[in-house]
Amino acid sequence: MSGETLRSVSIERASLGRYEVRNARGGTITIGSSDGPDFTPVELLLAALGGCTGADVDHIVSKRAEPERFEVRVTADKVRDESGGNRLVNLVVELSVAFPEGEAGDAAREMLPRAAKMSHDRLCTVSRTIEAGTPVDTKVN
Incomplete structure (x- = not known):
């Protein structure tokens, strides 16, 4: 690297x-x-996922209007899978954003779903890494 x-x-x-x-x-x-x-490490993973998505979306929509409210909530269920190992399932990133009334706010509201899709599909390194199932190599020195 x-x-x-x-x-x-x-x-x-x-x-x-x-x-x-x-x-x-x-x-x-x-x-x-x-x-x-x-x-906890799991909470940090959820924070990384929400923070990555939130930052992407914020940078895109805030060019149109400054949000009056911008909140991101990330949830998941921790389960033990068939191999006996722990993992997260049902990962959900939920954006709750409010913009002011007017033309700029309307433009930001219109862009919000596209910005979330752009983050998910190509911008957010965290969600894309999780979804790709990137292998983790653990080494002991």
């Missing part, structure tokens, strides 16, 4: 069940198990 295409984070154990994630730009977040306030 080249430096132009490579994306990465590093994760360091803070304590049992809590980990600090760092990106290349210096940002940090803490993730943990479901018994504390930190986001």
Whole structure:
């Protein structure tokens, strides 16, 4: 992988069940198990999916009108599949957006479904990766 295409984070154990994630730009977040306030890895996956779709759609529709409300909700069911492993099913990204009255708001409302489709079909790296079923290679050093 080249430096132009490579994306990465590093994760360091803070304590049992809590980990600090760092990106290349210096940002940090803490993730943990479901018994504390930190986001779990599954919640971060859902946030990544919604954030990616939301950012794509926001950039497209906000060129027409500034939203009065812009909310994204992502849901999924965690199941144990036939092989005995855990996974998510029924992933849904729901956009709830309101625009002001008038010509600009009408243009943004009209563009909203197309923007969501563009995000899903070609722009959102997260949803496209999930749907493609990209293999994950786990290595131990």
